[in-house]
Amino acid sequence: MAITATENERRTAPRQRRGAAPRRVSYRSAPLALAGVNIVLFGVFFVWPGSLGLIYSFTDYTGIGTFEFIGLENYRNLFGDPTFYQALTRTLLFAALSVPLMYVMSLTIASLLVSNYTKGKAAAKIIFFFPWLISPIVAGVIWRWMFGESFGFVNYVVTRLGADPLAWQTDPDLALMVVVMAGTWGGTAFNMLIFIAALKNVPRPYYEAAEIDGANAWQRFRHITLPSIAPTSFLVILLSSLGAMKEFAMVQALNGGGPGTSNTFIIQYIYETGFGQAKVGYASAVSMILLVILLSIALLQMWVNRRRAA
Amino acid sequence: MSTVTTTPEAPKASGSRRPRRTREVASTVPMSTFLWALAALYAFPVVWFLMSAFKPGSELFRYPLTILPEDPTTAGFELAWDRFDFFLYFSNTLAVAVTTTVLTVMASAMTGYALAKYEYRWVKVFFVCILATTMLPTEVILSPTFVVIRDLGMYNTLAGLVVPSILTATGVFMFRQFFVSIPDDIIEAARIDGAREIGIFFRIMLPMSRPIIMTLAIFSFQWRWNDYIWPLIVVGDERKFTLQIALRSIVGAENIDWPLLLAASTMSIVPLVLIYVVFQKYVMNEDLNAGLKD
Numbered sequence: 001m002a003i004t005a006t007e008n009e010r011r012t013a014p015r016q017r018r019g020a021a022p023r024r025v026s027y028r029s030a031p032l033a034l035a036g037v038n039i040v041l042f043g044v045f046f047v048w049p050g051s052l053g054l055i056y057s058f059t060d061y062t063g064i065g066t067f068e069f070i071g072l073e074n075y076r077n078l079f080g081d082p083t084f085y086q087a088l089t090r091t092l093l094f095a096a097l098s099v100p101l102m103y104v105m106s107l108t109i110a111s112l113l114v115s116n117y118t119k120g121k122a123a124a125k126i127i128f129f130f131p132w133l134i135s136p137i138v139a140g141v142i143w144r145w146m147f148g149e150s151f152g153f154v155n156y157v158v159t160r161l162g163a164d165p166l167a168w169q170t171d172p173d174l175a176l177m178v179v180v181m182a183g184t185w186g187g188t189a190f191n192m193l194i195f196i197a198a199l200k201n202v203p204r205p206y207y208e209a210a211e212i213d214g215a216n217a218w219q220r221f222r223h224i225t226l227p228s229i230a231p232t233s234f235l236v237i238l239l240s241s242l243g244a245m246k247e248f249a250m251v252q253a254l255n256g257g258g259p260g261t262s263n264t265f266i267i268q269y270i271y272e273t274g275f276g277q278a279k280v281g282y283a284s285a286v287s288m289i290l291l292v293i294l295l296s297i298a299l300l301q302m303w304v305n306r307r308r309a310a
Numbered sequence: 311m312s313t314v315t316t317t318p319e320a321p322k323a324s325g326s327r328r329p330r331r332t333r334e335v336a337s338t339v340p341m342s343t344f345l346w347a348l349a350a351l352y353a354f355p356v357v358w359f360l361m362s363a364f365k366p367g368s369e370l371f372r373y374p375l376t377i378l379p380e381d382p383t384t385a386g387f388e389l390a391w392d393r394f395d396f397f398l399y400f401s402n403t404l405a406v407a408v409t410t411t412v413l414t415v416m417a418s419a420m421t422g423y424a425l426a427k428y429e430y431r432w433v434k435v436f437f438v439c440i441l442a443t444t445m446l447p448t449e450v451i452l453s454p455t456f457v458v459i460r461d462l463g464m465y466n467t468l469a470g471l472v473v474p475s476i477l478t479a480t481g482v483f484m485f486r487q488f489f490v491s492i493p494d495d496i497i498e499a500a501r502i503d504g505a506r507e508i509g510i511f512f513r514i515m516l517p518m519s520r521p522i523i524m525t526l527a528i529f530s531f532q533w534r535w536n537d538y539i540w541p542l543i544v545v546g547d548e549r550k551f552t553l554q555i556a557l558r559s560i561v562g563a564e565n566i567d568w569p570l571l572l573a574a575s576t577m578s579i580v581p582l583v584l585i586y587v588v589f590q591k592y593v594m595n596e597d598l599n600a601g602l603k604d
Contacts, residue, residue: 030507031424031433038421039436041477044458046443052454063457112345117337120346127349129594130356133582135536137554138575141561142359145572151371153358160374185352193594217337246449249538249554253561267449271542274453283453290450298445 056284063280074285087269094265095244098180102240106188110195132189140253143182172262175255179263182254183247191236198232234305241297266290363572370568386573394574403552406471407534413476414530415523422485423511427497444479449539456543470544475534481526488522524592532582553578
């Protein structure tokens with residue numbers, strides 16, 4: 001939405017500028033006074049650490065004392081470091097699993113919540129929205145409690161059904177599954193709201209016309225709903241992908257990136273190398289790589305979106 | 311936002327024309343069942359968690375597990391209150407959340423108004439910068455941010471938790487979108503009447519934006535209350551921990567004290583639930599929420 005809005009304004013900008021020309025001189029200081037606080041904050045908490053990060057990534061800085069420039073050494077070490085690759089590929093795998101699941105769940109739930117054929121929508125909406133109130137840390141705790149290996153409810157049900165308890169904490173892949181489920185559970189609420197708004201904006205007559213023509217529910221969804229909400233789908237997928245790449249707090253409470261380091265995601269990797277091992281320069285290099293990845297995801301999806309729209 | 315990009319293809323007529331009433335019932339039952347099955351799936355982890363918080367420690371791990379506590383107790387909550395310093399962490403978090411929320415609403419309203427109503431080149435550039443901050447979140451530049459906080463003397467201080475969180479792209483964007491929709495004529499009229507620019511903002515524009523103020527205030531409170539990463543960087547002293555950091559320290563322990571953890575986590579959710587109950591209409595307003603996320 002943010003992206004679409006700026007695009008629209010860029011198109012209409014010249015017309016506005018001409019109209020606004022006469023008052024240019026007299027009110028120059030007012031916007032500066034109004035936006036001043038945020039301009040300073042932007043400089044201090046985004047530009048400054050951002051530039052420092054870029055500089056540190058070429059040094060051997062440890063957080064204290066002086067540092068020396070070591071050129072591309074950090075980046076070279078990084079590309080030969082298996083723990084970095086593991087963190088990166090594990091994060092990408094997490095994103096690849098959780099983004100589609102998040103998309104399907106939030107769109108399904110939103111569709112049911114705007115459908116004429118469902119009862120108790122108001123109450124159900126509150127239930128689906130509730131996880132939004134819960135912090136990532138508490139969400140992690142809640143799912144850890146559900147999936148405890150020797151005491152969790154899920155394994156209790158599994159054993160009652162006659163199977164062996166599953167290793168939700170000690171098997172790396174099962175542990176990742178729990179993270180995917182917990183992440184989807186926590187992220188559905190917001191995406192669901194975005195989808196509800198979009199679904200309500202699809203013009204009713206399209207559905208009525210299709211129904212008269214005999215289109216069934218799936219055909220109506222496939223050929224009317226999905227194309228109509230395409231920009232919203234784009235937004236949800238973009239935001240969820242960026243969110244998945246930055247997953248950190250929930251995993252900290254859920255399994256701490258374990259078992260061992262098998263589910264250490266990239267932010268946790270940055271945190272542990274930067275703070276735990278005091279390799280600030282090295283951690284900054286990882287940060288820069290992550291930044292490039294996030295930008296690539298955003299640009300790639302914007303490019304796909306623009307091609308679709310064209 | 312919802313322009314139709316392709317016209318629906320006319321599918322082949324399927325001929326089956328049951329009476330409308332029967333068809334409605336036939337669809338309502340399975341669809342409602344599906345909706346409520348999903349709702350049960352989403353509600354269950356929380357219900358199980360809350361019920362467990364009221365169980366005595368001996369019952370927590372005793373098979374067969376029961377959903378309702380057989381012998382409900384508030385012992386865990388008393389433990390959290392007495393031994394875990396819950397009140398201290400609660401007050402720390404509350405102080406941070408309230409202060410930041412007030413400041414973030416003010417700063418976002420002023421910046422959003424400036425971005426919406428003044429047509430200078432630097433204003434447009436700054437708007438792009440604000441949007442760019444969503445690409446460069448704190449998580450990505452943890453270590454350099456810590457160095458900045460330390461060099462500013464904000465380590466272990468309330469200011470360190472508050473000041474960096476004032477600028478939010480979402481807040482600025484919400485206010486900007488709102489003020490763009492307000493006609494310029496109102497400003498022109500006030501200018502002709504001799505009102506000063508800052509006066510126009512505070513006396514006319516800010517009061518008009520009340521719904522946005524409410525929504526952003528609730529959002530900001532939720533973000534700060536649930537935030538983990540800033541307190542993690544800024545606070546090292548246990549007396550200054552926020553709730554999330556304190557909870558994490560229980561989970562991170564070698565042997566997790568589950569009765570304590572369950573009770574403390576449950577108590578930490580209460581303020582947000584209360585706010586949600588009271589201000590529901592501002593939170594669930596889809597028109598405002600579309601396109602915002604932090």
